[in-house]
Amino acid sequence: MMRFLTTAYALFMPELPEVEVTRLSFADRIQGAHISHAQLGKPLRWPLGCEPQSLVDQQVLGVRRRGKYLLLDLSAGLLLMHLGMSGSVTFSIHTPPAGKHDHFDLVTNLGTLRLHDPRRFGAVVFAPSQEHASAQKLLGRLGVEPLGDFFNAVLFHQALKLRKTAIKQVLLAGEVVVGVGNIYASEALFLAGIRPTTRAMRLSRPRSDRLHAAICDVLARAVAKGGSTLKDFSNAQGESGYFQLEAMVYDRAGLPCKICSNPIKSMRQGQRSTFFCAICQKP
DNA sequence: CTCGACGCCTGGACGC
DNA sequence: TGCGTCCAGGCGTCGA
Incomplete structure (x- = not known):
């Protein structure tokens, strides 16, 4: 994790907590703003879905989050x-000239919302409404919010019982629960003592409960930590600081497990790196 | 239907 | 120094 903390903040992988903290960093300040200009840079993952010009004169009513959107x-x-x-994403009173990796500006009377994205896996998409096909294509299959009221242990276990795939793949797929990316998936499974390769349907109710609790715990702690990071940045013009909990297993291959000292193992699952402790995490 | 593989994109690490 | 190669990954898409 230190490697990430010492490299460029822009290469940090935003998972749900980072997106939520980003939202918190500007949601209040942009509410009610009138859009005066919208500008695209290089192409992002998907086309905007409208002419930037058609965003002009619209008002920003509020900012929500769904999964990592x-x-x-x-x-x-x-x-x-x-x-x-x-x-x-930054929201700032000032609008400095767009840099090499600034690919979207939403200029309003209250400030400019800017997307900075070196790898351009990000996206900005306009849909006429949330129910519109262009929005539902992205939001329609998302699972429950892990920090919301509907993420409960009973339904979680029921959903897992229907999946034959490895539990880590199920978490990453985002169809049962959203927002758990590659880092927090490894971390939550470690906290729950579950081997990432264990098939979801094989998890007993008690183990599923432990995973449910671990997901809630790791994400809530990360949001809290991000929130405190945010406070430190609040005198700046809304820069959202990236942050991460100190990892127990992620990116620690070969290093001693912080619980049992056995070397952390790494493997590939679905083209993704997975980290786990073979002693602390049972199949 | 489910499941796994692929590709998009860039910067940093690393080898020669 | 400079170049080539590999790697990181969210997620839609495609093929089996």
């Missing part, structure tokens, strides 16, 4: 933003 409610539609794996 930021949802800006506009007076005539919905603007979906995704940070991909290298994106960051």
